[in-house]
Amino acid sequence: MARIVMKFGGTSVADLDRIRNVAARVKREVDAGNEVAVVVSAMAGVTNTLVKYCQDLSPLHDAREYDAVVATGEQVTSGLTAIALQSIGVDARSWQGWQIPLSTDGAHGKARIEGIAGDELIRRMQGGQVPVVAGFQGVGPDNRVTTLGRGGSDTSAVALAAALKADRCDIYTDVDGVYTTDPRIVARARKLAKIAYEEMLELASVGAKVLQTRSVELAMKERVRVQVLSSFEGGNLLGSDLPGTLVVDEDEIVEKELVAGIAYSRDEAKVTVRRVPDRPGIAAAIFGPLSAAAINVDMIVQNVSADGTTDLTFTVGKTDLPRAEQTLAQHKSEIGYEMLLTEKEVAKISVVGVGMRSHAGVASTMFRTLADRGINIEVISTSEIKVSVLVGAEYTELAVRALHTAYGLDAA
Amino acid sequence: MARIVMKFGGTSVADLDRIRNVAARVKREVDAGNEVAVVVSAMAGVTNTLVKYCQDLSPLHDAREYDAVVATGEQVTSGLTAIALQSIGVDARSWQGWQIPLSTDGAHGKARIEGIAGDELIRRMQGGQVPVVAGFQGVGPDNRVTTLGRGGSDTSAVALAAALKADRCDIYTDVDGVYTTDPRIVARARKLAKIAYEEMLELASVGAKVLQTRSVELAMKERVRVQVLSSFEGGNLLGSDLPGTLVVDEDEIVEKELVAGIAYSRDEAKVTVRRVPDRPGIAAAIFGPLSAAAINVDMIVQNVSADGTTDLTFTVGKTDLPRAEQTLAQHKSEIGYEMLLTEKEVAKISVVGVGMRSHAGVASTMFRTLADRGINIEVISTSEIKVSVLVGAEYTELAVRALHTAYGLDAA
Numbered sequence: 020m021a022r023i024v025m026k027f028g029g030t031s032v033a034d035l036d037r038i039r040n041v042a043a044r045v046k047r048e049v050d051a052g053n054e055v056a057v058v059v060s061a062m063a064g065v066t067n068t069l070v071k072y073c074q075d076l077s078p079l080h081d082a083r084e085y086d087a088v089v090a091t092g093e094q095v096t097s098g099l100t101a102i103a104l105q106s107i108g109v110d111a112r113s114w115q116g117w118q119i120p121l122s123t124d125g126a127h128g129k130a131r132i133e134g135i136a137g138d139e140l141i142r143r144m145q146g147g148q149v150p151v152v153a154g155f156q157g158v159g160p161d162n163r164v165t166t167l168g169r170g171g172s173d174t175s176a177v178a179l180a181a182a183l184k185a186d187r188c189d190i191y192t193d194v195d196g197v198y199t200t201d202p203r204i205v206a207r208a209r210k211l212a213k214i215a216y217e218e219m220l221e222l223a224s225v226g227a228k229v230l231q232t233r234s235v236e237l238a239m240k241e242r243v244r245v246q247v248l249s250s251f252e253g254g255n256l257l258g259s260d261l262p263g264t265l266v267v268d269e270d271e272i273v274e275k276e277l278v279a280g281i282a283y284s285r286d287e288a289k290v291t292v293r294r295v296p297d298r299p300g301i302a303a304a305i306f307g308p309l310s311a312a313a314i315n316v317d318m319i320v321q322n323v324s325a326d327g328t329t330d331l332t333f334t335v336g337k338t339d340l341p342r343a344e345q346t347l348a349q350h351k352s353e354i355g356y357e358m359l360l361t362e363k364e365v366a367k368i369s370v371v372g373v374g375m376r377s378h379a380g381v382a383s384t385m386f387r388t389l390a391d392r393g394i395n396i397e398v399i400s401t402s403e404i405k406v407s408v409l410v411g412a413e414y415t416e417l418a419v420r421a422l423h424t425a426y427g428l429d430a431a
Numbered sequence: 432m433a434r435i436v437m438k439f440g441g442t443s444v445a446d447l448d449r450i451r452n453v454a455a456r457v458k459r460e461v462d463a464g465n466e467v468a469v470v471v472s473a474m475a476g477v478t479n480t481l482v483k484y485c486q487d488l489s490p491l492h493d494a495r496e497y498d499a500v501v502a503t504g505e506q507v508t509s510g511l512t513a514i515a516l517q518s519i520g521v522d523a524r525s526w527q528g529w530q531i532p533l534s535t536d537g538a539h540g541k542a543r544i545e546g547i548a549g550d551e552l553i554r555r556m557q558g559g560q561v562p563v564v565a566g567f568q569g570v571g572p573d574n575r576v577t578t579l580g581r582g583g584s585d586t587s588a589v590a591l592a593a594a595l596k597a598d599r600c601d602i603y604t605d606v607d608g609v610y611t612t613d614p615r616i617v618a619r620a621r622k623l624a625k626i627a628y629e630e631m632l633e634l635a636s637v638g639a640k641v642l643q644t645r646s647v648e649l650a651m652k653e654r655v656r657v658q659v660l661s662s663f664e665g666g667n668l669l670g671s672d673l674p675g676t677l678v679v680d681e682d683e684i685v686e687k688e689l690v691a692g693i694a695y696s697r698d699e700a701k702v703t704v705r706r707v708p709d710r711p712g713i714a715a716a717i718f719g720p721l722s723a724a725a726i727n728v729d730m731i732v733q734n735v736s737a738d739g740t741t742d743l744t745f746t747v748g749k750t751d752l753p754r755a756e757q758t759l760a761q762h763k764s765e766i767g768y769e770m771l772l773t774e775k776e777v778a779k780i781s782v783v784g785v786g787m788r789s790h791a792g793v794a795s796t797m798f799r800t801l802a803d804r805g806i807n808i809e810v811i812s813t814s815e816i817k818v819s820v821l822v823g824a825e826y827t828e829l830a831v832r833a834l835h836t837a838y839g840l841d842a843a
Contacts, residue, residue, distance in 0.1 A: 035487055072511055075447055077518035084517075087525050088510035091503035098500035099484055105496075106489035113499050117529065118574060162530060 021186040022054040022144065026154065026176035029063035030193050031250035032096045035103075041250075042103035044191075045149060049109055054144040056183055057111075058154045058176040059100050061092025066155075066169075082127035086156075086166045090116070093153035093172070101151045111149040114140070116157035116164065121175070123157035123165045130157060130165035132174065132237075135182035144183070152179060173234035181241035188238070188245045189263075190230065195249030196264035197222070197229055199428040200281040204419050207429040211279060212262070215269040218279040219245075221371040221405045230266075238266060269373050277381060278372035278426040281419050285412055287317060287334040289365045289397065290343060294357035295331060297324040304354045305331060305347070312346045314339045318367070318400040318409060328357075332398055334409060337363060365397065366415040369407040370422060381426075382406045388425040394418055433598040434466040434556065438566065438588035441475035442605050443662035444508045447515075453662075454515035456603075457561060461521055466556040468595055469523075470566045470588040471512050473504025478567075478581075494539035498568075498578045502528070505565035505584070513563045523561040526552070528569035528576065533587070535569035535577045542569060542577035544586065544649075547594035556595070564591060585646035593653035600650070600657045601675075602642065607661030608676035609634070609641055611840040612693040616828050619841040623691065624674070627681040630691040631657075633783040633817045642678075650678060681785050689793060690784035690838040693831050697824055699729060699746040701777045701809065702755060706769035707743060709736040716766045717743060717759070724758045726751045730779070730812040730821060740769075744810055746821060749775060777809065778827040781819040782834060793838075794818045800837040806830055 025048065027041050041059075048055045060066075069089045073080045097113035104111035116123075119140065123130035140150045154172025159165040167174050173190060180188035196210040197219065214222075216239035223232040229247055238245045248263025269275075295301055302321070309316055319333040335343045340361060347359055375381045385406055389396060394417065398409040410418055423429060437460065439453050453471075460467045472478075481501045485492045509525035516523035528535075531552065535542035552562045566584025571577040579586050585602060592600035608622040609631065626634075628651035635644045641659055650657045660675025681687075707713055714733070721728055726747055734742040747755045752773060759771055787793045797818055801808060806829065810821035822830055835841060 035484060038488070069507065072447060072507075073514055076450070076511060076514045080514045081517055081524075084510040084513045084525055086510075087527070088507050088514075091506050094503050094506075095481065095484075095500050098496040098498075099488060101496045102485055102488045102492045102500075105493055112493075113496055115499070115576075164527075 020052045020054070022183060023048055024056045024058060024176050024180040024183065024185045024188045025191065026058040026172060026189065027060065027100075027191045027250065028172065028193070029060040029066070031191050032059055032061075032100065033063040035099070037250075038096070038099050038103050041100060041191075042107055042109070045104060046107055046109050049149065055149050056140060056144060056179060056185070057100060057149060057151045058172060058179060059093060059096040059151060060154050060172040062096055065092040065095070083163050086127045086130075086164050090153070090156040090164045090166050093155050097151045097153040104149055104151070109149055110147055111151055112143075114150050114152045116153060117162070119152070121152075121157040121178075123159055123167070125159045125161065125165070127159065127163075127165055129168040130159060132157060132167070132178045135178055137179075137182035137184075141183055168233075170231035170234075173231040174237060177234045177238045177241070177243050177245060180243045180245075181237070186244065188243050190245060190247050191250040192229065192247060193250065194229060194247070196247050196262075197266070198280065200419055200423050201283070204283075204416050205423045205429075208423065209428065209430045211264050213265045213267055213272050214279055215272055215373050216266060217269065217404055218371050218373055219266045221369065221402065222280055222282050235266065242268060272373075275374045276372060276428075277374035277378050278370050278428065279374075280371055281422050281426070281428070282369045282371065283415050283419055284367045284369075285365075285415065286337055287365065287367055287409075288337045288340045289332060289334050289362040289409060290340070290347075291360040291362075292331045292347065292354070292356045293360060294328040296355050297327055297329040301329075301354070302331070304350070308346050308350045309335070309343060312342060314343050314346065318398045318407065320398045320400075334365070334367070334398065364412040365409050366412045366418075367407050367409050368415070368418045368422065369405055370426065371405045373404050375404050375406075384425055385422060388421050389418055392417055392421050432464045432466070434595060435460055436468045436470060436588050436592040436595065436597045436600045437603065438470040438584060438600065439472065439512075439603045439662065440584065440605070441472040441478070443603050444471055444473075444512065445475040447511070449662075450508070450511050450515050453512060453603075454519055454521065457516060458519055458521050461561065467561050468552060468556060468591060468597070469512060469561060469563045470584055470591060471505060471508040471563060472566050472584040474508055477504040477507070495575050498539045498542075498576050502565070502568040502576045502578055505567050509563045509565040516561055516563070521561055522559055523563055524555075526562050526564045528565060529574070531564070533564075533569040533590070535571055535579070537571045537573065537577070539571065539575075539577055541580040542571060544569060544579070544590045547590055549591075549594035549596075553595055580645075582643035582646075585643040586649060589646045589650045589653070589655050589657060592655045592657075593649070598656065600655050602657060602659050603662040604641065604659060605662065606641060606659070608659050608674075609678070610692065612831055612835050613695070616695075616831050617835045617841075620835065621840065621842045623676050625677045625679055625684050626691055627684055627785050628678060629681065629816055630783050630785055631678045633781065633814065634692055634694050647678065654680060684785075687786045688784060688840075689786035689790050690782050690840065691786075692783055693834050693838070693840070694781045694783065695827050695831055696779045696781075697777075697827065698749055699777065699779055699821075700749045700752045701744060701746050701774040701821060702752070702759075703772040703774075704743045704759065704766070704768045705772060706740040708767050709739055709741040713741075713766070714743070716762070720758050720762045721747070721755060724754060726755050726758065730810045730819065732810045732812075746777070746779070746810065776824040777821050778824045778830075779819050779821050780827070780830045780834065781817055782838065783817045785816050787816050787818075796837055797834060800833050801830060804829055804833050
């Protein structure tokens, strides 16, 4: 017997038939003697429709009203899923964020969870009832509905699993696990049985869209065992019990691979600030205004100085590029640069693995592999368990495939 | 300066353009110096879709989950209307039933309002903010969402007007007021400037679908001045300030008409229980089981007894007819009747007016008028301010037109 939180995304509850399938999947866990809580997203497409309503009425709409509107998507599926469960003999009831309560801060539209009152839910689970919790939403300090930002239902599920002291948090999604890389690019990509929190976090933050980054951070902090698995296995909805990928503590992974996976992202753009005076405080002069404008800067490289000036190159999210250019132009006199160059046709390729900590040579293998293919590296950034490079976007597939082979990740 | 509750039904908020028009209409009242609270229904069609989801998943679904699902329709429009108001410079915020709180009993799906905490809303209205309240919904004793039954937003609005001590409750609907009869049947029907609560109540309960019966009962009890007016006047959405019909205390109506209006309903069916023993307790034997099955019986007539048996005729809602037949068949031995006859092709025609209290002859005028047209009266029932007759459904228009003329209601 285990206590399990099962989370179903929008495609898993896209229509009534799929909701019935979700109920059947939940019933299987209940019948196996487990205590189960369910977290559901909105039916696929519903959130987008509601968001569009708000945007069409007013591009600068009140985030508190936006939250009241869009949180209804999850309210609907929580009620419908409870009805579907009851109709097959499973005791169930829906819970909205404010009813639990699932308390958040007041940052409407991207609120952070501050606490979940789990005792009543645990009591009911022990009595055989399945709580069906509306994902993505909570209640703020002023008793108004908040939402956690897109993909926030993953975070709801992990936070709930922590509050309920669950043995596992199963995230049902439209992929059947975490792969060594995107199988659409590398046919021989392998599904990982286990991956460490740190690796998953790096993969999530560099473009693998399996789990929301914040949900992985939270799982790592709270030591929640997360399983990523498919709602649509073997052509049947939730038909099999094939295991997905477990996201766990590094210590649980006995056979550590040097590299767990290769990720790529085409969501960034490169900015080069040409010929800025090479003096102390110049980085602050550039990145201070960007930070004040809430523009996240990712990779940064500063060239060697020549004749008292230098070039600074960095990446920002592609959607932030126009604002970044505008912000830097406004501060041109303080910064004192000669010109701005921008480039959108770039891709960030990342190699991730906790094994790097104890093995040298991962980065040099990457650089050599790319050099052998004639791929120029424009920017490099590294962390303890990750090496990322920026290359021309047209080399994305070539680079990912070459690295997948070079690190021995190809399936037999 | 007045304090006004403005209620907008589903067709008035059916899409974003109409919501913008609602906001403009509200702004006009605010600009005129009034304190305004708004009550909104779900966008037209949304509630039906949500109800269908619940029914498709399980015909016998949990009413608590049904309420959680269908109450979202009003939540969406309350948020969107608040955004639309803000976008034209009107301070506004949405309120869900649980946030106010608007407390109800626990009769999910048809809950009754038990109290509304109005002080905070009044304080905000005095500060210039417009509360936009989600109609139709409240919160039950167990902190779960409740709904008030179809058309319940009218009741929300009237109850809110009472709690806020509003000077007026304006109900915007798809007709521009209360008419002496259905203008689709009688071209010369007249819009009434004022109508008494009692008359409106009788009209609502006999088929005039302008206001939900419970909202009129509540308005009468709480002495809330209700104005029925159109969202779509002069071809323009909310374009004019043409007055609608005021529903007020009888004393406010100076020139009382003998008859305020003629209503009709084709929603009832006639049941005749033939040859039941004419003994004490026979009515209880028939109507007890029907009441236990929650079947409302309306008109009742008992024939003169002959050879120790009698016939009982009554009407029930057409949708209840199959259950009524089944219930009576199950109790045939206790009741001891010979046969059941049912007839669905009937219409109830009602003449309503507080003037009847002081003037005799209203009923006899009705009977003579119908007799002159060769219309047979099958059942008669009367109240202090109403006379209703059951006739063959094919005579509906003829009867309504003849009575409209007979009571001098035709427009000049």
